[in-house]
Amino acid sequence: MIKDKYCEGCGVKLQDENILQEGYTTSFDNPLCQRCFRIKNYGEYQIVTKNNDEYIEILKRIGETKDLVLYIVDILNIEEDLNEIRNIIPNKMILVLNKKDVLPKSVKEEKLISYFNNMDNPFEKVIIISSEKNYNIDYLLKQIKLYQTSNNVYVVGHTNAGKSTLINKLLKNYSTNLRELTISPLPSTTLNTIKIEINDYLTLIDTPGLVDSGSIINYLDQDNFKKINPKKEIKPKTFQIRKNQSIIIEDILRIDYVEGEKNSFTFYVSNGLKVKRIANKRDTLKNLQKRTYQLKYDEDLCINGLGFIKTVNKGVVDVYLDSRVTTYIRHNLI
Ligand SMILES: Nc1nc2c(ncn2[C@@H]2O[C@H](COP(=O)(O)OP(=O)(O)OP(=O)(O)O)[C@@H](O)[C@H]2O)c(=O)[nH]1
Ligand SMILES: [Mg+2]
Secondary structure, eight states, X not given: OOOOOBOTXXXXXXXXXXXXXXXXXXXXXXXXXXXXXXHHHHOOOOOOOOOHHXXXXXXXXXXXXXXXXXXXXXXXXXXXXXXXXXXXXXXXXXXXXXXXXXXXXXXXXXXXXXXXXXXXXXXXEEEEXXXXXXXXXXHHHHHHHHHOSSSEEEEEEBTTSSHHHHHHHHHHXXXXXXXXXXXXXXXXXXXXXXXXXXXXXXXXXXXXXXXXXXXXXXXXXHHHHHHHSOOSOOOOEEEEEOTTEEEEETTTEEEEEEEESSXXXXXXXXXXXXXXXXXXXXXXXXXXXXXXXXXXXXXXXXXXXXXXXXXXXOEEXXXXXXXXXXXXXXXXXX
């Protein structure tokens, strides 16, 4: 009998029987499943829908170890509730805010870190990095060494946060191990836990990531999908706005400022998206679901998967958006 083999890119069990199922390969000599091969070589993506129950089980099992955990978060799309994962895993945990490169350079790191430290911060440490631009990776490795309790260190977080990209960067910088994990801009790229030995003292364990059904990336056509993912430093767009004025982003989002003093809305979204003011009376996008928020001073309106809008004054906004996409309000991050 052939021993089970697993894809080196996404961790799925390889099989040669059903082309429509995960892990398909034409030959067990290939290190990669067909899906990973296509992502790596042709940038071709195939959407896989994962069940979060499986991931919760993985997180619970991590919670039974005493190992250090890195919780990776996409800095542009910080989840509303960081405790969702924290509450399942009581282990020592470092919060890693990834994709610093997409925020404007003027954003001060200390300010971001103090934002988390002012919350009821349940983490050993908060660290800001960019896996793609190799920013602060040395510092992260030092902190891992300081806090690790055994060779094993788990890497968890929502799908697309950049877990596998980070592990690839650590492999490239500090290891003779030539492995390379599959990464992609679509959710659920990694399909199983994968053990990666960086050196004699450190083994990282990649995980598939929590699927966020409230993220807009699940509901975009290909055109908008390409535009939404920032590849470069965001140039924030600020609008001085008065009552009864409206702003739209492509055919994705409409915001009506229905009540309040003069305000300022700054959009932290991908440069590829067109953000513009429109005449309030027009019906553009009003077929989307409306939700109303009472803004207090200095709050961000966060749109899951899209980014956030920084506001400064009190007021009322009507937000028109796909009903499946989640939104929330927080105190200004930057
Ligand atoms: N701008 C920027 N993009 C990044 C960074 N790190 C990762 N990405 C991008 O984010 C997307 C997701 O990266 P992955 O490493 O596949 O994310 P993951 O957390 O492993 O995702 P799953 O395997 O689906 O759980 C890819 O398009 C990466 O290129 C970063 O530091 N900066
Ligand atoms: Mg991954």
